[in-house]
Amino acid sequence: MLFASPHASAKDLKNYMHQFLDMAADLADAGIEGSHPNWSKIDETVKKMKRCVSQMRSAVSTDTYRVYIDRLSGSLDQITAMSREHDLNVGKAYDHLSQSCMKCHSAHLTPGITFREP
Numbered sequence: 077m078l079f080a081s082p083h084a085s086a087k088d089l090k091n092y093m094h095q096f097l098d099m100a101a102d103l104a105d106a107g108i109e110g111s112h113p114n115w116s117k118i119d120e121t122v123k124k125m126k127r128c129v130s131q132m133r134s135a136v137s138t139d140t141y142r143v144y145i146d147r148l149s150g151s152l153d154q155i156t157a158m159s160r161e162h163d164l165n166v167g168k169a170y171d172h173l174s175q176s177c178m179k180c181h182s183a184h185l186t187p188g189i190t191f192r193e194p
């Protein structure tokens with residue numbers, strides 16, 4: 077398409093967002109910020125999120141979102157690595173995940189959408 081509209085992309089992305097919100101809540105339920113995280117539940121949820129990210133990546137038709145999708149994907153990899161080590165600092169990686177959601181939102185005129193207090 078010659079005049080690719082960023083809004084066409086934004087609409088495509090929107091289909092994934094409620095799933096992301098649910099999965100982010102699942103991570104919180106798995107105790108990712110607590111002292112006894114449920115590691116297998118965390119791994120399972122992060123795998124689902126990774127699948128969702130790759131679907132989202134192929135759904136967007138412009139490069140506009142690429143850097144933000146990479147950031148989101150990087151946060152998920154970080155959680156996977158920390159979960160493997162049963163690293164209790166994984167709550168910090170969850171913070172990064174939250175920020176990677178917000179960075180894309182604030183860059184694309186959807187401020188204030190967050191799954192936790194900044």
Ligand code: HEC
Nearest residue numbers: 086087089090093096097100141144145148177180184186
């Ligand atoms: C690559 C960019 C990008 C990333 C990363 C991203 N979002 Fe979004 N999100 C959007 C866009 C664009 C919209 C607005 C879509 C619209 O209304 O046009 C949106 C909207 C939303 C909405 C509102 C949906 C609605 O029906 O109005 C929620 C909830 C949401 N995002 C959650 C999340 C969560 C949770 C994460 C992180 C796990 C996340 N998003 C990461 C781009 C992104």
